[in-house]
Amino acid sequence: MTRIINRQPNRYGRIVLGILPFIILLLFYLSASDARLAENPNDKLLPAFSSFAEAIERMAFEPSKRTGEYLLWQDTFASLQRLAMGVGISALIGLLIGIGNGMVPYMRSPLSPLVTALSLIPPMAILPILFIVFGLGEVSKVVLIVIGISPIIVRDLQLRTDALPNEQLLKAQTLGGNSWQIIVRVVLPQIMPRLIEAIRLTLGSAWLFLIAAEAIAATEGLGYRIFLVRRYLSMDVILPYVLWITALAFAMDWSLKRLSLLAFPWYHASKGGRDD
Amino acid sequence: MTDSIIEFNNVWKEYGDNVVLERLNLSVKAGEFVSIVGASGCGKTTFLNLLLGTEQATRGEILLDGQPLNPEPGIERGIVFQRYSVFPHLTALENCMLGDEFAGSLTSLLLGRLAGKAKAAARERAMGMLEKVGLANAANRYPSELSGGMQQRLAIAQALLKQPRILLLDEPFGALDPGIRKDMHGLIGELWQEQQLTVFMITHDLSEGFHLGSRLWVFDKLRHDPQAPERFGAQVTFDIPLHHEHSSAAQMDQLATLPGTPKAAVLAAS
Numbered sequence: 001m002t003r004i005i006n007r008q009p010n011r012y013g014r015i016v017l018g019i020l021p022f023i024i025l026l027l028f029y030l031s032a033s034d035a036r037l038a039e040n041p042n043d044k045l046l047p048a049f050s051s052f053a054e055a056i057e058r059m060a061f062e063p064s065k066r067t068g069e070y071l072l073w074q075d076t077f078a079s080l081q082r083l084a085m086g087v088g089i090s091a092l093i094g095l096l097i098g099i100g101n102g103m104v105p106y107m108r109s110p111l112s113p114l115v116t117a118l119s120l121i122p123p124m125a126i127l128p129i130l131f132i133v134f135g136l137g138e139v140s141k142v143v144l145i146v147i148g149i150s151p152i153i154v155r156d157l158q159l160r161t162d163a164l165p166n167e168q169l170l171k172a173q174t175l176g177g178n179s180w181q182i183i184v185r186v187v188l189p190q191i192m193p194r195l196i197e198a199i200r201l202t203l204g205s206a207w208l209f210l211i212a213a214e215a216i217a218a219t220e221g222l223g224y225r226i227f228l229v230r231r232y233l234s235m236d237v238i239l240p241y242v243l244w245i246t247a248l249a250f251a252m253d254w255s256l257k258r259l260s261l262l263a264f265p266w267y268h269a270s271k272g273g274r275d276d
Numbered sequence: 277m278t279d280s281i282i283e284f285n286n287v288w289k290e291y292g293d294n295v296v297l298e299r300l301n302l303s304v305k306a307g308e309f310v311s312i313v314g315a316s317g318c319g320k321t322t323f324l325n326l327l328l329g330t331e332q333a334t335r336g337e338i339l340l341d342g343q344p345l346n347p348e349p350g351i352e353r354g355i356v357f358q359r360y361s362v363f364p365h366l367t368a369l370e371n372c373m374l375g376d377e378f379a380g381s382l383t384s385l386l387l388g389r390l391a392g393k394a395k396a397a398a399r400e401r402a403m404g405m406l407e408k409v410g411l412a413n414a415a416n417r418y419p420s421e422l423s424g425g426m427q428q429r430l431a432i433a434q435a436l437l438k439q440p441r442i443l444l445l446d447e448p449f450g451a452l453d454p455g456i457r458k459d460m461h462g463l464i465g466e467l468w469q470e471q472q473l474t475v476f477m478i479t480h481d482l483s484e485g486f487h488l489g490s491r492l493w494v495f496d497k498l499r500h501d502p503q504a505p506e507r508f509g510a511q512v513t514f515d516i517p518l519h520h521e522h523s524s525a526a527q528m529d530q531l532a533t534l535p536g537t538p539k540a541a542v543l544a545a546s
Contacts, residue, residue: 165359165360167357167359167360167361168360168361168363170328170330170349170355170357171355171357171361171362171363171431171434171435172363172374173348173349173350174328174349174350174351174353174354174355174435174438174440175351175374175375175378175434175435175438176350176351176375176378176379176438177374177378177388178378180385180388181378181384181385181388182388184387184388185374185377185378185387185388185389186363189365190363190364190365264365265418266364266365266418266419266420267364267365269418269420269421270364270418270420
């Protein structure tokens with residue numbers, strides 16, 4: 001009898017074991033939903049799968065009766081646009097300030113304490129300020145995402161830059177590189193895969209801030225829709241929307257991982273293939 | 277001035293009250309291969325950092341070709357560390373081209389890259405050097421795909437491409453297996469003769485120091501104050517010219533009888 005810590009499932013075993021919890025959850029939902037619907041066919045809390053299908057049909061494939069838009073796609077487009085802008089701007093800020101702080105002591109001395117202080121402000125607490133300053137439009141939502149995640153990315157990249165072996169920077173100097181050349185050829189390429197990691201880790205928070213902002217003031221967007229239909233207890237719309245958001249987040253995470261593997265093979269090789 | 281390439285004129289290095297190096301008066305001619313040995317913490321690395329330019333002498337001056345040494349690492353100095361001397365995100369070839377790519381015209385200044393003909397020339401030079409160190413067929417591999425010995429070969433090739441006035445080696449073979457280390461000794465010995473290099477090598481391995489260099493320096497403290505061990509710094513206590521025609525075993529015996537030599541090191545080396 002080998003120890004349990006030494007026993008490994010084979011390839012098919014891993015797949016089956018991976019799917020199993022989802023099947024159990026699904027069965028659990030089905031039986032609970034059936035039980036409630038048997039008691040009260042108008043129950044809205046745990047809708048049957050047929051109601052989900054109807055709701056998805058209505059939201060995604062039929063124009064809205066009121067506006068003539070396909071709501072799911074309109075919401076998805078609006079949310080993704082805000083998310084992309086927020087995350088993109090945060091990544092750029094993170095890269096500039098993170099590498100700058102890590103490499104240039106005269107930049108770090110004034111900026112590092114500021115970034116630390118800013119990162120400790122709870123972003124949701126200043127959402128009202130953002131609405132007052134930037135209005136209820138797109139800008140305040142994007143700014144909330146930026147304020148929420150860019151300090152994390154900045155601090156992470158600053159630490160990663162610090163962690164580059166000093167030997168490398170000395171070697172680059174003896175090869176004749178000036179500060180800018182060393183940053184562009186030695187530091188930046190080594191920080192890029194770490195930037196992708198930082199984005200993957202902060203995407204969850206970015207979604208959180210996006211949905212929070214949409215819930216409070218918006219006219220379209222995935223978060224807006226969920227909070228709107230909550231008033232009618234429309235679980236048949238909310239649950240598919242939540243699944244859709246999860247699927248989008250998963251797709252983004254997966255694409256970023258693939259991108260990193262394709263663009264920075266040396267990084268993953270040096271980590272010994274342990275990257276999930 | 278004299279014909280020496282490196283000159284130390286009464287150089288001291290202190291950290292507050294802690295004297296690390298004292299009264300260094302040394303001169304090295306072009307083409308010499310200086311092996312530096314000494315107990316741990318005796319200032320070998322500080323000495324190398326002075327030469328590299330990451331630390332400055334507290335007193336005295338260091339001259340390179342008769343001029344005060346630039347207080348910042350630059351192309352007149354090549355360096356190979358024990359680890360992390362190559363760039364993991366560049367292939368072997370790109371690692372070797374980097375020095376040339378820093379030195380070009382406009383694209384170099386803006387992006388640290390070369391373009392067109394200049395790039396082709398740099399590639400050719402880099403390939404030539406890779407062939408010389410036996411890495412030609414690993415040109416397109418990343419350092420993580422190379423063994424420890426191959427990475428050190430690459431680091432040496434990369435440093436030599438800038439044709440530095442002095443080459444600094446900081447325990448370059450310390451992390452390698454004995455067999456590989458022997459190959460590397462052969463390589464560095466050849467390159468030294470062929471390219472007329474001036475080399476400073478720190479090593480823990482006394483036999484390596486004897487075997488490779490043309491001159492052996494032993495760093496140690498001449499003066500000792502048991503109450504305040506940090507009061508006095510290390511100096512070069514022995515400066516031994518090495519002639520490879522003579523058996524180095526005899527020289528080692530001679531060294532072992534001298535006072536102040538770390539005996540254990542001599543025994544271990546023989």
